[in-house]
Amino acid sequence: MSQQLTLTPTQIVGELDRYIVGQEKAKRAVAIALRNRWRRQNLPPELRDEVAPKNIIMIGPTGVGKTEVARRLAKLAQAPFLKVEASKYTEVGYVGRDVESMVRDLTELSVNMVKAEMMTRVRERAEQLAEDRLLDLLLPKRTHEAFSSGSLEEVTPDASRETTKDKLRAQLRAGRLDDRIVELETQQQALPMIEVLSGQGMEEMGIHLKDMLSNLMPTRTKQRRVRIAEARRLLLQEEAQKLVDMEEVVAQAIRRAENSGIVFLDELDKIAGREGGHGPDVSREGVQRDLLPIVEGSAVTTKYGIVRTDHVLFIAAGAFHIAKPSDLIPELQGRFPIRVELDALVNQDFVRILTEPENSLTRQYQALLATEGVRVEWKPDSIEEIARMATLANERMENIGARRLHTIMERLLDELSFEAPGLSGTEVPITASYVRERLSKVLEDEDLSKYIL
16 A cells, blocks of 8 residues: 555645645645545455545635645545546537546546556666667677777677677667667557547547557558667667556556546536526536536446546535535535635735745746856745735735736746846845835736835
8 A cells, every 4th residue: 555545634734734835624624535545445345335535625716725735635645636627517418528538537647657657667677678679779780790989999790799799788888879870660550540520528439449440550660760869768668668567557547546536626616506407507507417426426438447436536626706515406515525615815825835835936936047057045025025915916906816926926037037048156136125126117007016116
């Protein structure tokens, strides 16, 4: 069992605190949900299947961390994670996507995740096989040919094949052959160009035409002239794929999707409401009824096989400014027993967001400009000033939460980022006056300069 799944709720919250400021109630809710998965795995088999996940609805304005909480939780749990917008689905018969497509997408992500993990495990063996194939390409085809290069010692034709191979191997590992050109034979699948013009749901059909044709069409080979460094990468990938058992990948991926998958269903408030079947929003309740069996637990056909959603964790989110969770159909409400309200961000939250997380924006911009040799030093008063401006901007215009910081930081450092290549070796202190000077000009169009001067 993954080490991450054995974390206690307190430890999970502690991990989330490294990246997300505040929102303690939301962190507690998802930490309990994740820990319950570990608890379920330790139940007797006859009881294990009866324990359903307690799905969560996060209620709060945009930019307060709803998506980030779910995404970080999935990364912590090493679980397949899919974010979808409820508003892009429509009930059958209307233009839009079939709700079952989210399960197919989740399964695809799970397969890719497991495949990448298995390829990492066989990497050492794949590197040996790729190296052997490269050596076969480098060895002379006729015994009287000598392998030579202007910058390398010559391998004489009198040397035995093994001796020659050992010398080439040493040169290859030392990187002395990386610029040499070799002819590499790569495999290509000959697939015809087919364009399908179709209506709703056709892109999600369980039978994938391309996969069917790939089994019928012959595999062609193509000669390519590439450098050794590129040939090594191509051969490594090819050999790793050969060593991976795809049947085992699919079996593990389906188990992981079914037992550890997390679907983040955003904009749930956009489909809330029961209009009675009239007007342009006729499909809202239809989408809810189509979502219901997926959330309750059903079997969905994917190209990898049947995937059951009984134990997939669904985390829904929405601002719910106009609609309320109680506007959802009762059956769907019952499948989301946990409701968590996230707090709107205030000035002090912005200060913490800019300083506390390991990947804070201030650290990101410091690192980006350091690549140009420019050292940026954030003074404490500059952080306070940026936070104040973000708060004012959200009050005066649309409240977009922490996303406002991205806009302000980009505008603040626009000139410095443009001039950075010519400022190598320079140290730039960012102070409150620096912030006011830069932003008083660029925010004039938004009529905010009188608030920040």
